[in-house]
Amino acid sequence: MTAFDELISFQRETEALAQIAGRLGWDQETVMPRGAAEQRGEEMAAIEGVLHARRTDPRIGDWLAKAKAADAAGMRSLELIRRAYGRNAAVPAKLAAEIARVTSVAQGIWAEARARNDVAHFLPTLEKVVALMREKGQALAAAGFGAGDPYDALLDDYEPEATAAMIAAMFDRMRPRLVALREAILGAANPPKPLSGHFAEARQLGLARDLATAFGYDWERGRLDLAVHPFSSGSGNDARITTRVVEGDPFNCFYSTIHEVGHATYELGIDPAHFFTPLGQGVSMGVHESQSRIYENQLGRSRAFTGWLHGQMHAIFGDLSVATAEEFYRTVNRVQSGFIRTEADEVHYNLHIMMRFDLERALFGGPLEVADLEDAWNTRFAKDFGIAVDKPANGMLQDVHWSVGLFGYFPTYALGNVYAGCLHKALRADLPDLDAHLARGDARPATDWLREKVQRFGGLYPPGEVIERAAGFAPGEGPLLDYLEAKFRAIYGL
Amino acid sequence: MTAFDELISFQRETEALAQIAGRLGWDQETVMPRGAAEQRGEEMAAIEGVLHARRTDPRIGDWLAKAKAADAAGMRSLELIRRAYGRNAAVPAKLAAEIARVTSVAQGIWAEARARNDVAHFLPTLEKVVALMREKGQALAAAGFGAGDPYDALLDDYEPEATAAMIAAMFDRMRPRLVALREAILGAANPPKPLSGHFAEARQLGLARDLATAFGYDWERGRLDLAVHPFSSGSGNDARITTRVVEGDPFNCFYSTIHEVGHATYELGIDPAHFFTPLGQGVSMGVHESQSRIYENQLGRSRAFTGWLHGQMHAIFGDLSVATAEEFYRTVNRVQSGFIRTEADEVHYNLHIMMRFDLERALFGGPLEVADLEDAWNTRFAKDFGIAVDKPANGMLQDVHWSVGLFGYFPTYALGNVYAGCLHKALRADLPDLDAHLARGDARPATDWLREKVQRFGGLYPPGEVIERAAGFAPGEGPLLDYLEAKFRAIYGL
Numbered sequence: 001m002t003a004f005d006e007l008i009s010f011q012r013e014t015e016a017l018a019q020i021a022g023r024l025g026w027d028q029e030t031v032m033p034r035g036a037a038e039q040r041g042e043e044m045a046a047i048e049g050v051l052h053a054r055r056t057d058p059r060i061g062d063w064l065a066k067a068k069a070a071d072a073a074g075m076r077s078l079e080l081i082r083r084a085y086g087r088n089a090a091v092p093a094k095l096a097a098e099i100a101r102v103t104s105v106a107q108g109i110w111a112e113a114r115a116r117n118d119v120a121h122f123l124p125t126l127e128k129v130v131a132l133m134r135e136k137g138q139a140l141a142a143a144g145f146g147a148g149d150p151y152d153a154l155l156d157d158y159e160p161e162a163t164a165a166m167i168a169a170m171f172d173r174m175r176p177r178l179v180a181l182r183e184a185i186l187g188a189a190n191p192p193k194p195l196s197g198h199f200a201e202a203r204q205l206g207l208a209r210d211l212a213t214a215f216g217y218d219w220e221r222g223r224l225d226l227a228v229h230p231f232s233s234g235s236g237n238d239a240r241i242t243t244r245v246v247e248g249d250p251f252n253c254f255y256s257t258i259h260e261v262g263h264a265t266y267e268l269g270i271d272p273a274h275f276f277t278p279l280g281q282g283v284s285m286g287v288h289e290s291q292s293r294i295y296e297n298q299l300g301r302s303r304a305f306t307g308w309l310h311g312q313m314h315a316i317f318g319d320l321s322v323a324t325a326e327e328f329y330r331t332v333n334r335v336q337s338g339f340i341r342t343e344a345d346e347v348h349y350n351l352h353i354m355m356r357f358d359l360e361r362a363l364f365g366g367p368l369e370v371a372d373l374e375d376a377w378n379t380r381f382a383k384d385f386g387i388a389v390d391k392p393a394n395g396m397l398q399d400v401h402w403s404v405g406l407f408g409y410f411p412t413y414a415l416g417n418v419y420a421g422c423l424h425k426a427l428r429a430d431l432p433d434l435d436a437h438l439a440r441g442d443a444r445p446a447t448d449w450l451r452e453k454v455q456r457f458g459g460l461y462p463p464g465e466v467i468e469r470a471a472g473f474a475p476g477e478g479p480l481l482d483y484l485e486a487k488f489r490a491i492y493g494l
Numbered sequence: 495m496t497a498f499d500e501l502i503s504f505q506r507e508t509e510a511l512a513q514i515a516g517r518l519g520w521d522q523e524t525v526m527p528r529g530a531a532e533q534r535g536e537e538m539a540a541i542e543g544v545l546h547a548r549r550t551d552p553r554i555g556d557w558l559a560k561a562k563a564a565d566a567a568g569m570r571s572l573e574l575i576r577r578a579y580g581r582n583a584a585v586p587a588k589l590a591a592e593i594a595r596v597t598s599v600a601q602g603i604w605a606e607a608r609a610r611n612d613v614a615h616f617l618p619t620l621e622k623v624v625a626l627m628r629e630k631g632q633a634l635a636a637a638g639f640g641a642g643d644p645y646d647a648l649l650d651d652y653e654p655e656a657t658a659a660m661i662a663a664m665f666d667r668m669r670p671r672l673v674a675l676r677e678a679i680l681g682a683a684n685p686p687k688p689l690s691g692h693f694a695e696a697r698q699l700g701l702a703r704d705l706a707t708a709f710g711y712d713w714e715r716g717r718l719d720l721a722v723h724p725f726s727s728g729s730g731n732d733a734r735i736t737t738r739v740v741e742g743d744p745f746n747c748f749y750s751t752i753h754e755v756g757h758a759t760y761e762l763g764i765d766p767a768h769f770f771t772p773l774g775q776g777v778s779m780g781v782h783e784s785q786s787r788i789y790e791n792q793l794g795r796s797r798a799f800t801g802w803l804h805g806q807m808h809a810i811f812g813d814l815s816v817a818t819a820e821e822f823y824r825t826v827n828r829v830q831s832g833f834i835r836t837e838a839d840e841v842h843y844n845l846h847i848m849m850r851f852d853l854e855r856a857l858f859g860g861p862l863e864v865a866d867l868e869d870a871w872n873t874r875f876a877k878d879f880g881i882a883v884d885k886p887a888n889g890m891l892q893d894v895h896w897s898v899g900l901f902g903y904f905p906t907y908a909l910g911n912v913y914a915g916c917l918h919k920a921l922r923a924d925l926p927d928l929d930a931h932l933a934r935g936d937a938r939p940a941t942d943w944l945r946e947k948v949q950r951f952g953g954l955y956p957p958g959e960v961i962e963r964a965a966g967f968a969p970g971e972g973p974l975l976d977y978l979e980a981k982f983r984a985i986y987g988l
Contacts, residue, residue, distance in 0.1 A: 012536070027517060033734070035731045036715060046510035046511050218529070221527050236533045237532070276536065
């Protein structure tokens with residue numbers, strides 16, 4: 001075996017073990033008996049220990065020094081392995097272990113604090129997490145990641161090539177148009193009505209399955225289960241989705257299902273030749289989110305598709321509080337100022353992200369300290385959203401991310417929206433009759449286009465390049481903003 | 495850390511990883527999407543590779559040489575680790591890898607052969623498996639396992655302390671009484687009627703859950719799912735069960751559920767201090783089977799318990815083809831000569847085992863070759879059961895065991911029955927009013943007794959010792975045979 005073959009073979013086993021850790025996570029959130037929680041912690045620690053040892057195995061360095069790739073896929077594989085190995089090697093083992101130890105406890109403390117609306121209960125833990133992540137950022141920056149900037153070095157893990165400066169500049173361009181749109185909408189007469197009624201769980205789940213099928217989800221290689229917080233899990237030929245059911249709000253179930261179908265279908269759409277190689281998964285969080293968001297929003301919340309959904313809901317649940325398809329389309333796309341990011345409409349969503357991005361940059365580059373975070377959050381939220389945070393669970397305690405050390409992750413959600421805007425523009429140009437399919441509850445032509453243009457490549461091209469190849473132009477915020485303005489001006493009669 | 499602490503800590507991680515491999519197996523047989531099969535093979539191979547490397551890690555030898563235990567549990571842990579490490583070290587790595595490779599393929603070929611009733615399709619593979627297992631037995635025997643006997647060295651993996659000679663002598667004592675009982679029963683007038691009717695899946699599963707609850711199954715630490723071949727899975731605080739549903743034969747679902755509850759409740763009953771240590775699992779296959787069999791047969795098929803079950807079935811399914819509780823008791827315990835071991839009644843079951851035991855001993859010590867196995871099986875079956883095997887799926891292709899190299903495993907089923915007989919005798923003496931509880935659908939007093947007397951010890955005592963401590967006498971076949979004769983003479987009016 002050549003050094004390249006040895007390295008790739010070692011990597012395949014590591015990827016297979018990483019898949020196993022993912023399966024355990026799925027099990028834990030869907031089917032695991034409650035009494036097994038503590039034991040599962042020990043099992044997860046054991047497999048994470050094996051993975052860490054493999055990912056920092058010095059043989060990888062030796063193989064990398066000697067390996068020669070025969071083609072572009074091989075060269076890209078080496079590049080991704082070199083990058084991941086370099087990142088892992090840059091973080092001292094003691095620091096990595098301490099981060100693992102602290103964040104595994106921190107999530108539970110955060111959940112307690114959120115349930116009790118008790119920020120003070122969480123702050124000492126968050127102090128520790130932030131200190132550790134600052135240290136990690138500095139260690140990575142010292143090794144050259146993020147061009148020497150600690151926050152960029154963290155961001156680089158989720159969105160390679162992105163920098164805080166580039167994102168900040170993009171957000172500066174997006175903000176005025178989003179704010180103007182938001183203000184016009186909130187001042188509009190005749191806003192859409194909310195949906196009311198009771199929607200039984202079994203029927204919601206039945207329709208959720210139909211929605212997944214409508215988007216081409218491959219049931220031979222996936223499944224749908226319930227989870228407290230919907231997620232998708234797994235790569236290759238086993239990418240599962242989850243949803244949740246709120247009996248008064250069926251859109252929660254339906255749109256979380258479509259969102260997770262986007263993530264899972266990206267994984268399932270990757271060329272099988274890449275499975276278990278460094279190219280065998282979505283290339284970045286931003287590109288991943290572009291798939292879930294284009295499915296959920298640009299397609300799933302389109303007039304054509306909601307027309308079909310309205311008919312389905314009428315057939316399944318009987319008369320709805322919203323009678324016509326047009327009224328239903330407006331209801332699905334109702335814009336409202338609200339506390340919770342995950343429940344935000346398309347207009348507000350990116351404003352939630354911008355706020356988190358600015359706060360976490362201030363935590364990392366200064367001058368914000370954890371003790372002042374709640375004040376900073378509440379002041380900024382009142383300014384951006386026009387309402388005062390009523391309790392921490394609706395404020396800085398709402399997201400799990402920071403408790404587990406995910407700094408630099410939030411902006412990838414907004415990048416996903418921006419990428420989705422670019423892809424949607426190109427997709428509509430290529431598929432002029434897409435609405436006719438969507439109106440029949442068939443989004444598969446869009447899935448086929450996305451598989452061909454984006455999904456099948458997996459990690460072969462860097463994030464910006466894969467979007468540019470697919471869209472035919474360099475990605476930017478323009479198409480997303482044009483789409484939002486056109487859509488919501490029409491809905492609100494502006 | 496002392497050498498003992500280092501060893502136990504290493505062992506804990508290995509046990510946690512082994513649990514993970516078990517979870518993957520559960521996933522594969524219950525919830526995995528069909529299209530994931532090939533990928534799962536690669537994942538399983540990766541975790542098995544990690545486990546093999548850990549189990550043969552030379553550091554174990556170093557630690558064992560230095561480790562000193564502070565108490566009886568520690569000494570027993572060292573003994574079990576030494577034994578397992580010695581077994582793993584005795585088998586050359588190349589042979590172990592070849593066995594893993596061949597048996598992973600062999601199971602699929604066996605399944606194809608069984609589906610097609612094509613013995614010739616399976617024979618070349620079985621030849622290979624037998625040759626490899628002979629080689630493994632010899633390697634283990636050369637290292638002193640099984641007192642130098644290859645078959646005993648294999649048996650020792652499933653039932654430490656047992657030898658083929660001791661089992662053969664026991665079978666020689668059992669056979670005449672079983673054969674006499676069988677012949678008397680088959681000649682009896684007025685045999686019980688079979689149950690007929692259609693029993694809907696959802697209702698069967700509902701009652702299966704009630705049955706598990708009746709035996710004290712801990713739903714906080716377990717769950718029930720469907721599987722093609724029922725099994726239980728997991729240790730510690732996560733021991734799950736599975737069942738299957740045949741709509742014309744509800745006893746299949748009900749008694750497989752009770753059987754698996756026995757296995758899972760053993761695991762769940764182990765002292766939590768032993769979890770993830772070498773004492774944290776059932777001590778042998780025989781003792782494990784004693785728990786599943788006493789739940790299924792001595793308790794679950796008792797007159798008192800079937801009286802309650804009859805009432806439940808009547809309430810759930812309406813009028814049954816068997817009207818009275820007494821008639822129902824006889825139906826549940828109907829004795830019939832049949833081809834399939836897993837469907838055998840209590841009288842015939844051990845005869846199936848004796849036949850397999852003799853055949854596999856002849857394959858290992860004796861004059862039998864794989865090419866002649868089908869003839870040997872069919873000749874022996876006709877002699878013992880009085881009916882001619884009609885097709886290989888009802889003959890030598892019915893069990894998966896040999897395809898995956900499980901030689902020396904079958905006799906542990908009969909040992910389990912024998913142990914169950916001993917435990918049942920002692921349990922009835924200690925709990926004179928047990929029938930009053932069983933008649934109300936409450937087998938928990940029996941579970942409490944078994945937990946206290948057997949289950950909580952896990953691997954602390956060797957198999958024979960744990961049964962002797964629980965029963966108050968040295969285990970032997972007498973109590974089982976006495977029980978069978980008394981029960982079936984009454985049922986058949988002999």
